[in-house]
Structures are given as structure tokens and as C-alpha cells.
Amino acid sequence: MKTAVAAIFKNEEHDILSWIAWYINVGFDTLILFNDSSTDRSRSILSECALRYDIRIIDVPPTDEYHIYRQKNCYIETLNIYKDEFDWIGFFDLDEYLFLNENETLHHFLDRPEDVGALAIHWCCYGPNNYLFKPKTHPFVAFDKHFPASQPINRHVKTLLRPKAWTGKWDNVHYFEVAPYRYVNACGKEISWADPRGITSTEADFTRAKILHFQCRSLEQFLARLKKRPDVPQTITPWLGAQEMATVYDPHPGQLQSRIEGIIYEIQMAVVKARMADIINSFPHHSPLEKAIFKYNLSSPVSIFAINQQKKAENKIDFFSIKTFEGYDLGYDTINRCFRNGPIGENILPVIGAIFAEHPFMVHLIVPGAKEALLQINGDPRKSKCLRYERVNVKDHEGIFYLRHPDSKFFICCEPPYHGGKVTCSRTEPKSWEEFSLLPLEDHKAPRNIEHSFVQMLQNPNLLSNESDIISICYQLLITKYGLDKMQNFSLPYST
Numbered sequence: 001m002k003t004a005v006a007a008i009f010k011n012e013e014h015d016i017l018s019w020i021a022w023y024i025n026v027g028f029d030t031l032i033l034f035n036d037s038s039t040d041r042s043r044s045i046l047s048e049c050a051l052r053y054d055i056r057i058i059d060v061p062p063t064d065e066y067h068i069y070r071q072k073n074c075y076i077e078t079l080n081i082y083k084d085e086f087d088w089i090g091f092f093d094l095d096e097y098l099f100l101n102e103n104e105t106l107h108h109f110l111d112r113p114e115d116v117g118a119l120a121i122h123w124c125c126y127g128p129n130n131y132l133f134k135p136k137t138h139p140f141v142a143f144d145k146h147f148p149a150s151q152p153i154n155r156h157v158k159t160l161l162r163p164k165a166w167t168g169k170w171d172n173v174h175y176f177e178v179a180p181y182r183y184v185n186a187c188g189k190e191i192s193w194a195d196p197r198g199i200t201s202t203e204a205d206f207t208r209a210k211i212l213h214f215q216c217r218s219l220e221q222f223l224a225r226l227k228k229r230p231d232v233p234q235t236i237t238p239w240l241g242a243q244e245m246a247t248v249y250d251p252h253p254g255q256l257q258s259r260i261e262g263i264i265y266e267i268q269m270a271v272v273k274a275r276m277a278d279i280i281n282s283f284p285h286h287s288p289l290e291k292a293i294f295k296y297n298l299s300s301p302v303s304i305f306a307i308n309q310q311k312k313a314e315n316k317i318d319f320f321s322i323k324t325f326e327g328y329d330l331g332y333d334t335i336n337r338c339f340r341n342g343p344i345g346e347n348i349l350p351v352i353g354a355i356f357a358e359h360p361f362m363v364h365l366i367v368p369g370a371k372e373a374l375l376q377i378n379g380d381p382r383k384s385k386c387l388r389y390e391r392v393n394v395k396d397h398e399g400i401f402y403l404r405h406p407d408s409k410f411f412i413c414c415e416p417p418y419h420g421g422k423v424t425c426s427r428t429e430p431k432s433w434e435e436f437s438l439l440p441l442e443d444h445k446a447p448r449n450i451e452h453s454f455v456q457m458l459q460n461p462n463l464l465s466n467e468s469d470i471i472s473i474c475y476q477l478l479i480t481k482y483g484l485d486k487m488q489n490f491s492l493p494y495s496t
Contacts, residue, residue, distance in 0.1 A: 001107055003028045005090045006078040008060065008071050010036040010228055012094045013045060014221070018138040020049050021263040022097050025256065027106030028090070030054040032082065034074040037062050052270035066231040071173050083163035090160045091173065097140060097212040099124070099253055104208060110160065112188070117165025117181025120157035120191055122204035123213045124149075127246025128239060131218035136381045138260065139214045140253040145246040146212075154204035155194065157185075158211050174198025186210075212253055216242035261383050265374055268384075320353040320438040322365075324414040330423070330436070332367045332375070339377050339423035341414035353438060354386075361391045363403060377412060379425040380405055392430075399437050402430045412436075 005028050009016060023031055035043050035057060049055045058077070060070060075091055082089065088110050092098060098121065100109055112119070126143045135142035147154055157174055165181040175183075175198035183191055185200075186209040194201040204210070215238075216222055222239045226232065322330040324341045331340045331348040344350050354364040365387045367375060374383040389403040389412065403412040411427040411434045427434055 001087045001110060002030075002085065003088045003090075003106060003110065004030040004032055004082065004086045005092055006032040006034075006075065006082075007092055007094055008034040008036050008074045009038065009042055009094045011038050011040045011042060011224070013038075013040040013042045014134050015139055016042050016045055016094065017049070017264060017267070018140070018260065019094055019097070020046070020053070020055065021260045021267070022140070022256075024053055024263050025259050026098055026100065030056060030086070032056045032058070032078055032089075034077075035059045036067075036070060048271045049267050051274055052267045067229055068173065068231060072170060075173060076170065079161075079163055079166055083166075086163060088160055089163055090158070091176075092158050092211065095139075095214045095217070096123075096158060097214070097253070098209065099212050100209050101207070102252075109186075109209065112184075113182075115182050116184055116188075117162050117178030118176055118183045119160040120175075120183060120185050120200070121160065121209050121211050122149075122185070122200070122206065123154050123156045123158070124204070124206060124210040125151065125153055125213045125215065125242065125246075127242040127244075128216050128218055128222070129246070130243070133220045134218050138257065139217060140212060140260075141257050143214055143217065143246075144249060144251055144254055146248050146250060147242075147245045148248055149204045149206055151204075151245060155200045155202070157198060157200060172196060172198050261374065265383065318355050318357065319441045320355065321441060322351055322353045322363075323437045323439055325432050325435040326414075326416060328417070330365075330414070334369075337376075339375075340421050341423055342417040342421040352441070355391075355438075362406075363389050363391050365389065377423055377425045379410060380408070394435060397435075400435050401437070402434050403436060404430075 005023050007019075012019070020031060031054070033046055033055065035046075037060065043057065043059075046055055046057050050057070058074075060074065063070060078089060078091075090098060100106065110119075124146050126139075126146045129143045129145055131142060159174065159176055161176050161178070162181070165178040167177045167179065169177040171177055175193075175196070185191055185205055187205060187207050189205075192201045193199070215225075219236075219239060222236075226234050324330055326341070328342055329344050330351040331342065331344050332338075332351050333340045333348055335347045339351065340348055342348070349367050349369050352366050352368060354366060356362065356364075365375065366385065375385060375387050376383045377387065380387070388406060390406055392402040392404050392411075394400040394402065404410070405412075405425055408425070409428075410425045411430040412423065412425050413427045413430075413433050415422045415424075415433065
């Protein structure tokens with residue numbers, strides 16, 4: 001069985017990565033995306049995703065037609081091009097997330113009798129959850145309250161279609177004519193249609209599946225939608241109504257966050273691999289880099305040789321343990337997967353700070369030994385094997401500094417152990433709990449394998465896909481060294 005999702009998008013850079021990762025996690029083989037003249041980074045993000053997954057991008061020619069007609073044309077084009085390639089195609093919008101109930105796989109869900117030509121999945125409309133501005137997380141995490149099933153708007157459906165069953169007659173984006181095949185709901189029951197078809201005459205059924213519909217996200221996003229959709233009523237009434245009607249709390253979609261972010265991390269690593277391969281291929285043949293490899297001595301202090309041949313000075317990386325204001329090592333809890341302030345123990349690993357000699361005011365936090373975890377500090381939406389923070393020296397206190405997020409400018413705060421020892425990136429005004437110091441690691445304690453593996457990867461790019469931890473670390477170091485984060489296509493939402 002081969003499956004796909006088709007959708008049209010315009011300027012969805014904030015949430016498109018969440019949407020892609022969601023449908024990959026559901027189990028779809030291919031995502032077919034029509035670019036409706038986007039002017040933001042949506043298309044470049046999709047190009048990055050296509051380095052890892054089967055993402056097919058089709059650019060829609062500019063037109064003055066209303067969105068609903070452009071969407072119709074995209075759906076028909078999908079069926080004309082791909083009807084013989086896929087057994088099932090889902091037609092969903094970028095604010096719609098197919099949710100299969102617990103223990104349900106996509107292939108099992110689509111294992112239907114041959115006379116079933118289409119599945120109708122009910123909307124489950126969500127409210128804005130009091131957000132005025134775009135939340136700095138995934139929609140299915142930020143918006144966790146939806147309308148009761150009894151609300152009439154939830155009677156709308158979106159369709160999973162067997163392409164061979166479509167008669168070729170167009171109705172609307174919700175409904176496809178499949179006679180003499182059957183059109184059933186998620187539970188396999190025959191559907192009683194209202195007028196127009198695409199809306200059921202009966203209450204929404206969420207028993208096996210539903211469409212998480214985030215039409216009314218933050219007020220900022222709602223207004224942006226009105227701006228690009230002049231065909232819908234230009235009023236705030238729907239947003240206010242959604243806020244009032246979303247009374248059912250449902251945490252289950254949000255519980256998939258770690259799985260979704262694991263997929264995003266795979267995409268990030270594919271981008272890293274491609275960019276690092278570009279860097280490696282840019283080195284001239286018989287460069288000083290090759291000579292440096294043979295001179296490398298594992299017994300020497302950990303350092304990284306000059307990659308930029310135009311600079312003669314050695315570019316060194318120094319490694320430090322990070323001391324909190326109370327003198328503890330900043331630690332990482334491998335059980336709860338969070339940073340901690342307190343004694344290092346069996347399940348608490350020391351956090352290492354890596355500093356490039358050329359950029360002494362940027363600290364890269366890594367945790368050698370935490371192989372399975374993506375590091376994250378509460379209050380910082382990023383998840384990575386290596387987190388970068390700015391080092392801000394404390395005035396009149398030599399050797400004492402704060403760690404500040406490079407974008408939000410929030411400072412890392414370490415609660416004392418007797419207050420719980422939590423570590424957050426949440427303070428706008430740093431005080432004593434935000435103070436740190438560095439203690440150089442002795443040579444025998446430094447993670448020498450970082451540089452050795454980096455040398456191996458420079459020699460053989462094929463090793464990149466097997467060295468995700470090292471890739472992430474080296475990638476962040478290269479970002480600092482060459483300012484790669486200023487390049488348009490290097491930044492992925494939620495994960496960089």
C-alpha cells in the first residue's frame with residue numbers, strides 16, 4: 001500500500017515543519033505540496049525536508065482566482081498526475097492534522113474492503129487558547145482545547161480517497177464523487193450527507209480518527225489568514241467564537257511532541273549533512289587540511305586545526321566544566337531529560353562547554369554520553385545535541401558570566417538544589433542564580449573523540465549519516481566559525 005497527502009500552502013513558514021513531521025509520523029509515504037506563490041521561507045523549508053523524505057513541491061502559477069478555485073485545481077492535478085502511483089491520497093490543509101486514535105496505524109486504518117472508495121474524517125475544531133501572538137511551539141502542543149463533537153461545524157469532513165474510485169466529477173474540496181464505490185466514515189459506517197455534500201447530517205464521530213483543525217490559531221495568525229484569504233468574511237467574530245466554544249481539553253496530540261521533534265531532528269541532520277558535504281567539497285585538493293590530519297596526535301590537548309586556509313592561526317576549541325553560582329557542575333538528568341543544578345551522580349551527567357578560540361563569547365553546551373537525548377532547557381524551544389548561548393561577563397566580577405539565548409536574549413537560571421535545582425532559560429534581568437564560571441577540563445577528561453571523529457568525517461563524508469551526535473556538535477561549531485546561521489536556508493523552526 002502506497003499513501004500520500006496533498007495540500008496547497010502560502011506563507012506557512014511558522015508551522016509547515018510541524019505539519020510535515022506530523023504526517024511523516026502518521027505514516028504517509030509521500031507529501032505533495034503546491035506552493036501558492038509564497039513569499040516567506042516555506043518553500044525553502046520544504047526543500048530542506050526533501051533531503052530526508054519524499055516531499056514533492058509544485059509551484060502554482062500566480063492567478064487572480066479565489067483560493068478555493070486554486071485549491072480545486074491543485075487537487076485535480078494531484079489526481080491526474082498521481083492516480084496510478086498511490087493507493088490512497090489524503091486531501092488536507094496546512095491547518096489540518098489527521099489524528100488516528102491510540103494503537104491505530106495508517107495501514108491498518110486504510111485496510112478497507114475494496115468497495116470502499118473514500119473515507120470521510122470529521123473536523124475537530126480547536127480554539128486559540130488565549131494566544132495573541134504565534135506560539136513558539138507546535139500547534140498541537142499550544143492549542144489543546146477543542147469544540148465538543150456536538151458543535152455543527154465539526155460535521156465538516158476531509159477525505160482520504162482511493163484515486164481509482166474518483167469518477168472525475170468535481171464537487172468541492174471536502175467531497176469527491178466515488179459512486180458506485182462506498183463513502184464511509186472512520187468507523188466504516190455509511191454516511192448521511194447534508195447539503196452540500198462534505199458536511200454530514202449527523203454529529204461528528206471521533207471514535208477512530210479526527211482532523212485536528214487549527215483554523216483559529218493565535219490572533220496574529222488569524223489576521224494573517226484573513227489577509228491572504230479575501231474570500232472569507234473579514235471579521236474577528238470567528239476567532240472570538242472559537243475561543244468561547246473550545247471547552248474540551250485533550251492532551252493526547254501534544255503527547256506526540258517528542259516523536260515529532262525526533263523527525264524534525266532527522267531533517268535537521270539531513271540538512272547538516274548536505275551543508276557539511278558542501279563545505280568539505282569546497283576544500284582544494286592537496287590542501288593543508290590533509291597534512292594536518294597526519295600530524296594529529298590523540299595525546300595532545302583537544303584542539304581543532306585551521307579549516308579556513310586563508311588564516312594561519314590555529315583555531316582551537318577548549319572544553320570546560322560549567323560551574324553554577326553555588327559551585328555545582330551544571331548537570332543533565334538522563335532519566336527526566338532536563339538540565340539540573342546539583343551534585344553529579346549516576347543519572348546526572350556533567351554538561352560540557354565548548355568554546356571556539358576565535359569566538360570566546362559563544363558557549364556550546366554538549367553532554368558526552370547522553371546519546372539518545374536531544375538537549376533542551378525549559379523556556380528555550382530549541383532541541384539539539386548542541387545548544388549555543390552567548391557568554392556575557394559580569395561587570396567587576398572576573399571569571400563570572402551569564403549565559404544568554406542568542407535570539408530571545410533570556411538568561412539561563414539555575415535554582416538552588418533546595419528549591420528543586422531546576423534550570424530554565426527565562427530571566428530577563430540576571431542576578432546571582434544566573435551566574436556561572438568555567439573550569440578547564442584536564443586533558444585526560446576532555447572528549448577527544450569529538451575532534452578525531454570530525455577529522456574522519458572530513459576524510460570520508462559517507463560517515464556523516466552514522467555520526468549524528470558529532471555532526472550536530474561540529475555543525476554548531478561551524479555555524480559559529482563561519483556565521484552560517486546568517487544563510488537563509490540554515491535555520492529550521494523549533495530545532496536550531
